[in-house]
Amino acid sequence: MAITAAAVKELRERTGAGMMDCKKALAETNGDLEAAVDFLRAKGLAAAQKKSSRTAAEGLVGVAVNGTKGVAVEVNSETDFVAKNDQFQDFVRAVTQTALTNEAADIDALSAMDYPAGGTIAEKLTNNIATIGENQSLRRLKHVAVSQGTVVSYVHNAAADSLGKIGVLVALEGDAPVDAMDALGKQLAMHIAAAFPLALNADGLDQDVLERERGVAREKAAESGKPPEIVEKMVEGSIKKFAKENALLSQIFVMDNKTPVADVVAAAAKDAGGSIALVDYVRFQLGEGIEKEESDFAAEVAAAVGS
Structure with missing residues (x-):
């Protein structure tokens, strides 16, 4: 072809x-x-x-927290201009808070919920599209919660309070003082925003992703000319390295570039005189996994002139 x-x-x-x-x-x-x-x-x-690190859509990620629970919501728009619009920002903020308060199970459930100013969220979204003049959509949401401890939020590249291009939630379970857990949670959230973990631990990594990595590693190893049994050992070594680098708890903490995140949490718990466990997290990056068409304006004009 x-x-x-x-x-x-x-x-x-x-x-x-x-x-x-x-x-x-x-x-x-x-x-x-x-x-x-x-x-x-x-x-x-x-x-x-990481395929999902390619940001290719506009809009905002909103985060909201209430003590031991939190939620992140992504709302997309066609252009970054709309993301700076007060009406759009108010909508994302209200939708995120509604998702938290009512514990919306998914986007369909959230869309059907009442909007604070009247009507449903779906109806408000339709009205926004009409008045702002640009397509918008509710894309995804995720909750985290702990029975004892705290949930900490962080927004990178913030456009407004609790709104931005990268939204992170960190769920810490334990009986350590909340102020110590909050301080740790903020640092962990910044790490997550920067380091882009794919799962909390190695067991949580997507098997399709691991198989793809295994295929690449096997092809590389095969080119070494070594015996098949050595090739397989090389492949498994590569997969272990990939898992270590992409699972949050085994990643090297970006703040000191030497300590595994699991050890950072353990040290913080010891210093605080209580228990702390990192049990869940959310990292939403605006538009991750969406491919946005890029048009060649000059080519379009030339084609139009020639037609």
Whole structure:
């Protein structure tokens, strides 16, 4: 199949590989972008990239906390301009608080709930689309809660109070003083925003993600020319390293760049004279996993003139 310049450009942006390497990768994988990324990684020509870290939609992430429970909600819009609109910000803030107060199970349930100013949230959203003149949508929500302890929120790149491009919640269970847990929670939330863990621990990592990593590792290891049994050991070593680097509790704490997060929590509990366990977290990055079409305006104009 023909390899387009646009596909090569996107692959280069995602992997940092050279143009000719990108063209070859696309040719080898029949134009499959994801397979081409893996092809380049297996050849050592691209760094591993978490697909969901590619922010490709606008809007806001809202977070709300009440003691031992919290919620994060993502609401998308077409442009960043709308995310700065007071009407849109008020809507996201109200929706997030409603999700927390009423413990909305999912987006469908949240949409059907009453909006504070009247009507349902779904009806208010429809009205916003009409008055602001841009499509908007409720995308996702997630709750965290503890029976004893605290839930701490953090917003990175805040657009307004409790609203921004990255929203984080940290759930700490235990009987340590709440002020000590809050201080720890804030640091952990900043780590989560920066380090992008994929799960709380290795057991929670997505099996499809692990299988994809295993395939890349196996192809790399096979090129070493070593016996099959050695190749398999190399593969398993790579997977253990991947799990360690992507599970929150085993990640190296960004604040000191040397201590595993689990040890940071344990040390904080000892200092506070009580128990503290990191039991759950949420990290919502605006638009993660959504691919936004990019139009070539100059090409569109040229096409229009030529038609």
